[in-house]
Amino acid sequence: MENTIYIGLIREEKHPHDNRVAFSPKQCQWIMQHYPQVQMRVQPSPHRCFEDEEYEKAGIILKEDLSHCHFLLGIKEVPVENLLSGKTYLFFSHTKKEQPHNRQMLQAILKKNITLIDYECLVHPDGQRILGFGFFAGVVGAHNGLQALGKKTGAFSFKPVHTCRDFQELITHYFGVKLPPMKIVVTGSGRVAAGILEIMGLLGVKYLPPEEYLVNQYAYPVYTQLKAGELYLRKNDKTYSRADFHAHPENYECRFLPYVTVSDVLMNGIYWDKRIQPLFSAADLKKDNFRIQVIADITDDTYGSIPCNLGDSTIEDPVYGVIKETMTKTAPYLPGTVDMMCVSNLPNELPRDASQYFGDQLMKYVFEELLKPNSEMIGNATITAHGSLTAKYAYLENYAKEENSEV
Template sequence: MENVKLGIIKEGKVPVDRRVPLTPAQAKEVEENFKNVKVVCQSSDIRCFEDDEYRQNGITLSYSIDDCDVLMGVKEVPIDSLIPNKTYFFFSHTIKEQHYNRKLLQAILQKNIRLIDYETLTDSSGTRIVAFGRYAGIVGAYNGIWAYGKRYNLFDLRRAHACFDLEDLKTEYAKVSLPPIKIVLTGGGRVSKGAMEVLNGMGIRKVTPEEFLKNDFDTAVYCQLDTWDYNKPKDDGEFIRNDFYTNPQNYEGDFLKYTKVADLLIAGAYWDPRAPVLFRREDIMEPDFKIRVIADVTCDIEGSIPSTKRPCTIAEPIYDYNPQDDKVGAPLISEGNITVMAVDNLPCELPRNASEDFGRELVDNVLPHLFGDDTEAVIKRATIAENGALTERYSYLQNYVDDKTTAGTP
C-alpha cells in the first residue's frame, strides 16, 4: 500500500470532548507497525493527553491536517471543519436517521467524503469491534449511585470527572453506604458489564431476577436483565433471541414487574425503536411504581424510558422528571419526581482510560484492515458514504438525506 498520512483531529464539537482515538503511545505503535503510515496530531488544548505527550512519543504536531489522507476523531466533526475528499473516522450518529445530524450527512456527501463510522465497524458475525461501551457503563453506574446518594443525603462522592482515572475513582467506592435497596440493570453487553464492575466493586450483591422479584434482603442488591427477562412474544410463544433482534415489533414489554420492587434503574441495553418500551408515563403515575432514580446510560431521548426527555451534561448530570405534567426541571426538589441521570457522553468523564481501551481495539481490530487488503470487508461494511454517495449497505438513509422522513432504523 502507498504511503498514508493519518491525522488525529482536534475535537470541535461543543460541549468539549477530551477523548482521543489513539493515545500517544498507540500513535507511536501505529508508525512502528505500519511502516507506510505517518501519524500527524493536530495541536489541541482540550485533549486528555497533552501535545507534549504526543511529541515525546515522536509524533508530529501540526495546526493543519489538510495534507492528511485519513482523519480520525471521536465525536461528530462540525460541518464547517470538514475537509473535502478525505476519509474520516468518527461517531456520526446518523445510522438511526437522527434528525439533528441530517445536515452533517448531507455535507459529507456534498464534500465527497468517505465516512467510516466506528459504530458500524463489526466482525463477520456482526459484533462491534471498537466501542466506548465499557466506560459508559462504568461511569453511568457510578453516576447512578452518586445520584441516589444525593437524592437521599446518604453520602458524598467525588464526581467521576474529578478523578484522575479509574483507579482513583475506585477509591470512592468505600464511601458508599446504601440501605437495603434493589437496583435493576438492563443489558448484557459492554455497557452492562462495565456497570457490574462498579456495583461489584462497591460490594453490592448480585441476585437472580427471580430472587430480585420474590425476596427481601437486608443489604443492597442488584439484578442484571437480558432481553428475555423483560420482553415476551405477543403470541405467548417461546422467546427466540435472534428473532427478537430481527423482529422486535412482534414482542411486548414485561418490565413492569420490576418497577414494583426496584428503587434504582440503570438502563444499559441497546434499544431498537421497533421494540417495546420499558414503561410509559402512565405507568410511572401508578401507586405501585417504586423506582425514583434512573441512570439512563443509553440516553435515548423519547425512547424506551419516558422520563429521558433531554440529555444531561457532565456539569449538570441530573434533572427531575415530573410525570404529572410530563416535564423536566431542577433536580431534587420533590419526592414525587423521578431523578434522571442521562449524560450522553459518559466516557468523557474518564477520558484517559476510555481512550486507551478504545485505541487498543482500533489498533488491533481495525487498522490492519484499513492499511491492509480488507479481505474480511471490515472497512467496507462500515463505510457509510463514498464518492459522493451512500454505499449500498446504507442506501436506506437516502430518504433521510433527502429530508423525506423523520425517523427510521437500519
C-alpha cells in the first residue's frame, strides 16, 4: 500500500529491562481498525508484560527488523547501538535537563539524523503534561508503604504488588482486609496523589480535613491530603499562588512540621526541585516527637523533599531503614527507625495496567497529532529533527557537543 504509515513498538533494551509498552495488543488492534492507513508492527520481546503471542492473537505482525517503520515507539532510553539512522523515535529520553548519563545517546541521535519526540515534552495547551505513569506509581507506592508498616508492626500483611497479574488481582487481594487504626498523611494533588487516593478508597481509609486530622485520635485508619497550597505559604504574607510558587519557590516556607508528630505513614507525591524547602529537616528527624514510622517517597528525589531518602530501593527489595540520629541506612522494620520506600520504577509492578493507561492517553490526545504533517503539539515535543536540535531545545547545544579529545 502506497500511503501506509508503519508504526513499530520497539523492544526495551536498556538494563534493567523495562516491561512496559506504549500500546497493548487490543490498542494496536483498535488503531488498525480505526485508522486503515496505519499498520502496527511489534518487535518480539521476552521481557514485555504482554507476551508476543498476545499480539499475534490480536492480529498484529511480529517483526524483528523495524527499519521500514515511520515511527518507532519505546518507553525508556534506547541504547546507542540500537538506534536506527534516519528514523523518528518516541520515548522518554531524559535529556531536556541535560542529564549526564544520556549525553552520549543524544549525540548519537544527532549523528544518525534521528528525529526525537520526547513523551515528557508533550503537553496540553495549558502546559499540563499529557503522558505519564504517575497514577500507577501512586497506586503501587501507597500499597508498598502500607505493606512496610504491616511488616514493621506485625499487625497485618500484604502480598507484593509485582506478584499480582494486574490491578484487578490486587483489588481482590484487599477484600476483607481490616487495617488497624493509623494516620496517613498524603502530599500532592497530581496523578501520583490520585493513585494514592485510589488505594485509600479501596481499603476504606477515611479522609479527614487537615485541621481535624491534626488534633483528633481515631479508632480506625484515617488520612489527610496536603496540596501545595496547604504545604507552602509565602514567607512575607502567608499566601499561596501556584504561578508564583513555581516561579519563585525560594520565597515560600514549608508548613509540614506539625504532621510529623501525629502521623504513622507519609505518602509523598509532591513536586519538588532544589529551590523548594524539604518537608522536614535532619534535625526534626532526631526529635522525640517525630512519630512517622514509614515514608513512601513516591516522588523519589534522593536528599530531596524527604531528607532521609538516601537513594533508590528496588522492586525486589523495596524498603530500607534509616537510623534517625545519624541519617544512615540500616535493615528495614527495626524499632525506632524510619523505614523508607524509594522505588524509582513503581509502575513496573503493574505493567499491564500502566501500559494500558499510557496507551489510552496516547490514543486520545497524541495519535492524531502524530499523523498530521504539521502539529504544534508534536513540534513542541521534538527535541531533534533530522539530526539537528530544534529551536526550542537549542539550549542543549553544549550538552550535545562531542568533546574534541578524550581525557
